[in-house]
Amino acid sequence: MIKTVNLTKTYGTFTALKELNLEVQKGTVFGFVGQNGAGKSTTFSILSTLLTPTSGEARVGGFNVVTEQKKVRQMIGYMPDFFGVYDNLKTEEYLDFYGAAYNLSLTERKKTIPQMLELVNLANKKDSYVDSLSRGMKQRLCLARALIHDPEVLILDEPASGLDPRARVEMREILKELKHMDKTILISSHILPELSEMCDVIGIIDQGVLKAEGSVAAIRQTLQADRQISVTVHGDIETAIAFFEQHAKTTLVEVQNDVLSFGFKGADQEQAALLSEAIGHGIAVLSFRPSETNLEDVFMELTKEVELT
């Protein structure tokens, strides 16, 4: 549904986005994670046809975002990170205005607008002025606006930013509903747990470069992030210390209260092999426990790498 090939955007000598290659399948919820300035909004603006790439290509539903803008715009609903609302309009009028802008007939608007207001939990606010709405409500109204022409693809730039925890939960529930409606959703955030829960695939971007892409579990595995392994043995701990110290994939072996721990860099398979080797060496392993790498650690690991280069 969405494909970018070597997508690049430069501002003068500054590269905001560097050779981004993305592929998002229909019906997928894709989470774009990165710190401020990583290049998320730049990517979303290009996909929404609002910004022209310097080089490379981007397609939505097979249509080129530069040469087939009209077709792309019909396919997407875009919710920018900063949005303006027309304060002197009532919510229903506001959606009517956008519906008309998308060439929906009066009959279509009369049918669609109540459905959209229902979907974003604003049915009881249809006669309220936009400026009387809370931030969370305004954000949901903008989501309804992005949905007014029933687009197949939704591009949501930090839809939960600035919302209190309750409003975030509400937003998340609406997005779950949209997922069930088989929309393809691209959503950005710098808050990882929020995305990991509701996205099928996550892409981590840093300084314009896509550092990793895949399911949360796959990202952890591909990165082979350093993990900490704790081992307890029955009997001779000295042999175990010597074994783990000489092993090529372990670092910083230490013992505390009869628990041996060390750093380990390797994939799951190699970790399993290490345990077999230890047993093969006659070490009576009682427990062998790797620490859980959470998404936050993965993210920190990735961005640390970039700072070092």
Ligand SMILES: Nc1ncnc2c1ncn2[C@@H]1O[C@H](COP(=O)(O)OP(=O)(O)OP(=O)(O)O)[C@@H](O)[C@H]1O
């Ligand atoms: N018009 C512009 N001129 C020059 N630099 C720009 C312009 N727009 C964006 N940038 C720079 O490009 C980089 C990427 O910005 P972008 O807005 O895509 O980041 P982001 O990941 O969306 O961050 P945020 O979460 O803060 O919105 C930033 O360093 C930003 O300062």
